[in-house]
Each structure stands twice: as C-alpha cells, then as structure tokens.
Amino acid sequence: MPFYQPNQTKPPTKEDLNEKSKQIEQSVSAAETLKGDNNFLNYIIRKEQVLFCGIYSQIFACHNHQEPDSTLICRMFQVNAGIDPVNDLYLKILRFIGRKCPNIIGTFDIFYDQTRRIYLFQELANRGNCLEYLKAGTFVEPTQAIRWAYSIWNAMDFLGNCGVSHRSIRPKHIMLKTNPLSGTLIAKLGSFRDAIIYWNRETESVVNVKKFPWCEIKFANFQAPESFTKIEDTNDAKETFDPIMADVWSFGATFFYIISRQYPFDLYKSNDIATIEQEIKNRINTTTALNDDAKRWFVDLLNVDPNKRTKFDDIIQDTWFRSQIN
The missing domain is CATH 1.10.510.10 (Transferase(Phosphotransferase) domain 1)
Incomplete structure (x- = not known):
C-alpha cells in the first residue's frame, strides 16, 4: 500500500510521509554548474544531435564518461521556461527520485548555470512515448x-x-x-x-x-x-x-x-x-x-x-x- 489510508497496517506511516515530504520540500532543485564538487563537467552535450526543440526547452543527446553503459539526454530549459533552479518542486521531485525506481525514467543530475538555464540529465526512452x-x-x-x-x-x-x-x-x-x-x-x-x-x-x-x-x-x-x-x-x-x-x-x-x-x-x-x-x-x-x-x-x-x-x-x-x- 503506497498511498496513505487511515488505520492501514502497511507503510507508509505518517512518520514516513512526514520525513520524505520534508526531504523533498527542503531540498534544492538544482546544483550550480560552477561548483567544483559536482559531476557537470563529466557530461558531453551533443548539441549537433537535437532530439527536440521547443519554445522553452531543447533536448540533446549526451554522454557521461562515468556512465558508459547509459544512453542519456540533456533537456536544456531556457530562462523563459520560468523554472526556479533553487525552489522548483518539479525539479526537487526529480532529484529525490533520481534512479531509485526502475519503472520511472531515471534522472542522473540537474544543474543550473549563471544565466539560470537548467540542465536536466536523464535516461533516453529510445522508442519515444x-x-x-x-x-x-x-x-x-x-x-x-x-x-x-x-x-x-x-x-x-x-x-x-x-x-x-x-x-x-x-x-x-x-x-x-x-x-x-x-x-x-x-x-x-x-x-x-x-x-x-x-x-x-x-x-x-x-x-x-x-x-x-x-x-x-x-x-x-x-x-x-x-x-x-x-x-x-x-x-x-x-x-x-x-x-x-x-x-x-x-x-x-x-x-x-x-x-x-x-x-x-x-x-x-x-x-x-x-x-x-x-x-x-x-x-x-x-x-x-x-x-x-x-x-x-x-x-x-x-x-x-x-x-x-x-x-x-x-x-x-x-x-x-x-x-x-x-
């Protein structure tokens, strides 16, 4: 039973949900690209391989030297997407999920640069939606x-x-x-x-x-x-x-x-x-x-x-x- 119901005998308990929701809400949406303790420089974004191009974002093929067996994408959200790199709930949820569930598209990393552009690195669904x-x-x-x-x-x-x-x-x-x-x-x-x-x-x-x-x-x-x-x-x-x-x-x-x-x-x-x-x-x-x-x-x-x-x-x-x- 994953969703809370009163008097249930299985998890999650109120305590579980309090802790996990607190972790999500109090986290930061994305990491800064310029910090030296992150993985951003390991990603190679192949801007010549455009998989999607929209008003607010583009999707590119990419590669990470530390993930040689993974086929990845980089979704780059422009500033006009209006996503707060520090407080956006969408990004917080993605970071919390990460790669913990094999039935959810895995999120590897999320970064933002000095212009507040967002870089979202995820696994590629090679057959589309x-x-x-x-x-x-x-x-x-x-x-x-x-x-x-x-x-x-x-x-x-x-x-x-x-x-x-x-x-x-x-x-x-x-x-x-x-x-x-x-x-x-x-x-x-x-x-x-x-x-x-x-x-x-x-x-x-x-x-x-x-x-x-x-x-x-x-x-x-x-x-x-x-x-x-x-x-x-x-x-x-x-x-x-x-x-x-x-x-x-x-x-x-x-x-x-x-x-x-x-x-x-x-x-x-x-x-x-x-x-x-x-x-x-x-x-x-x-x-x-x-x-x-x-x-x-x-x-x-x-x-x-x-x-x-x-x-x-x-x-x-x-x-x-x-x-x-x-």
Missing part, C-alpha cells in the same frame, strides 16, 4: 498493455510511498524503451511537471486539490471527472478532489486508450457526470478489444464516483489482471 507509438499505427495487444500497466502501477506505488502524486498520467507520459537483454519494449513513467506532494505534514493528512473549470473537460487530458467543477469562478470555488483516486482514474483511462484507441467518454457531449458515466460504460462494453473480465476491470477503474472506484492496492489483486502479468 506511448502516444507517438500509437499514432505511428502500431497495434498494442491487451496483454502487452497490461504488462506496461503493471510497470506504471509499480511506479505509482513508489511515488505514493514518497508522498508524491503524479497528476498527469496519460499516454504521452508513458515512455517506451527497448530492454537491452530481451529486446522487448518496457514502459516507464515520465514527465513530472504537474506532480505534487500529496501529504500535508501539518495536518498529517492527504491534501485535497482545487477543481479545474468544467470547460477544461473538453480536452483529452486524462483527468478524472471529479477533478472539474461547473462553478464559473474557480478562484472562489471551494470544491476539491482527492489526487490519489484521480490518478487511479487517469491510470485506467490511459490504458483503456492504449488498448481500444478510444478516450473513455465523448468529450464534446459531456454535459454532466451522469452523461459521462453512461458513456464510459457504453464505450467499455462495446469495444471488441476486451473480454468480459477485462471490461469489468476497466468499468471499476473508471467509475465516476471516486468512493466506488477501485482502490489503488486492489488494481493488481484482480484475478484477470494477474492472469495477464503472470
């Missing part, structure tokens, strides 16, 4: 998708034990790479730009998150239906949601999309929660890519009521799910 993989026309067998789902569940398990909720689980953030030993594709969780610390040390309880405007539900952002409110002025709205249960819905929606190539409900006809609930059930039950046991698993995962949704620990206890990963 899952959304790109699907857009290339590749069909993913349900068994393969569920094995990937198990990897992402383990990533979420690790995060939950650290007091972190990902908050942006979607196909674009499922990274694929080739296993060097077997040649099979493995999935890892990436992109922590929206991640939060779900634990409040002062109240020793899960932090509830303010809901988004209902108009944002019109986008395929894989957020749980309860994440949205129809109250027009969200600055005054007091409606909140549980980020842990919302991540469970996003997990289910992501893998339903990977298998069926469908979003769980019609984004342009989503007038209310009742409409969404019926649409989810219809789409799951009419897809030909799933058998009856798989459909039941997805219906429970994508329940619009978070109190009736499958609990995180129960996801992998399902008989059908276990039959797919064994």
Whole structure:
C-alpha cells in the first residue's frame, strides 16, 4: 500500500510521509554548474544531435564518461521556461527520485548555470512515448498493455510511498524503451511537471486539490471527472478532489486508450457526470478489444464516483489482471 489510508497496517506511516515530504520540500532543485564538487563537467552535450526543440526547452543527446553503459539526454530549459533552479518542486521531485525506481525514467543530475538555464540529465526512452507509438499505427495487444500497466502501477506505488502524486498520467507520459537483454519494449513513467506532494505534514493528512473549470473537460487530458467543477469562478470555488483516486482514474483511462484507441467518454457531449458515466460504460462494453473480465476491470477503474472506484492496492489483486502479468 503506497498511498496513505487511515488505520492501514502497511507503510507508509505518517512518520514516513512526514520525513520524505520534508526531504523533498527542503531540498534544492538544482546544483550550480560552477561548483567544483559536482559531476557537470563529466557530461558531453551533443548539441549537433537535437532530439527536440521547443519554445522553452531543447533536448540533446549526451554522454557521461562515468556512465558508459547509459544512453542519456540533456533537456536544456531556457530562462523563459520560468523554472526556479533553487525552489522548483518539479525539479526537487526529480532529484529525490533520481534512479531509485526502475519503472520511472531515471534522472542522473540537474544543474543550473549563471544565466539560470537548467540542465536536466536523464535516461533516453529510445522508442519515444506511448502516444507517438500509437499514432505511428502500431497495434498494442491487451496483454502487452497490461504488462506496461503493471510497470506504471509499480511506479505509482513508489511515488505514493514518497508522498508524491503524479497528476498527469496519460499516454504521452508513458515512455517506451527497448530492454537491452530481451529486446522487448518496457514502459516507464515520465514527465513530472504537474506532480505534487500529496501529504500535508501539518495536518498529517492527504491534501485535497482545487477543481479545474468544467470547460477544461473538453480536452483529452486524462483527468478524472471529479477533478472539474461547473462553478464559473474557480478562484472562489471551494470544491476539491482527492489526487490519489484521480490518478487511479487517469491510470485506467490511459490504458483503456492504449488498448481500444478510444478516450473513455465523448468529450464534446459531456454535459454532466451522469452523461459521462453512461458513456464510459457504453464505450467499455462495446469495444471488441476486451473480454468480459477485462471490461469489468476497466468499468471499476473508471467509475465516476471516486468512493466506488477501485482502490489503488486492489488494481493488481484482480484475478484477470494477474492472469495477464503472470
């Protein structure tokens, strides 16, 4: 059980979460490039090998002499990205995770220079992200998708034990790479730009998150239906949601999309929660890519009521799910 629940017998305890969330919050986001006690000079950034170029950042191939067996990238965030190299939570979480979890894209180092430009060194996902993989026309067998789902569940398990909720689980953030030993594709969780610390040390309880405007539900952002409110002025709205249960819905929606190539409900006809609930059930039950046991698993995962949704620990206890990963 990675996420805290009252009266649970397994970790994490309140004490565990207090300590880990404190470590993250009180850490520094990045190290200075000019300090002599760091690893920055061991990295060779191959600026002629541009893997991505955007408004706020670029990604380059790179190499580290001390990591000869690792294929790396350097993501260089420009100053206009607005990332604070000392206090940014996104970078703090990445540094804390580092390479501790094999199911999460590994972060080797994070630095910033005198101009406050950020250098993020991570492992390369040589097959890109899952959304790109699907857009290339590749069909993913349900068994393969569920094995990937198990990897992402383990990533979420690790995060939950650290007091972190990902908050942006979607196909674009499922990274694929080739296993060097077997040649099979493995999935890892990436992109922590929206991640939060779900634990409040002062109240020793899960932090509830303010809901988004209902108009944002019109986008395929894989957020749980309860994440949205129809109250027009969200600055005054007091409606909140549980980020842990919302991540469970996003997990289910992501893998339903990977298998069926469908979003769980019609984004342009989503007038209310009742409409969404019926649409989810219809789409799951009419897809030909799933058998009856798989459909039941997805219906429970994508329940619009978070109190009736499958609990995180129960996801992998399902008989059908276990039959797919064994």
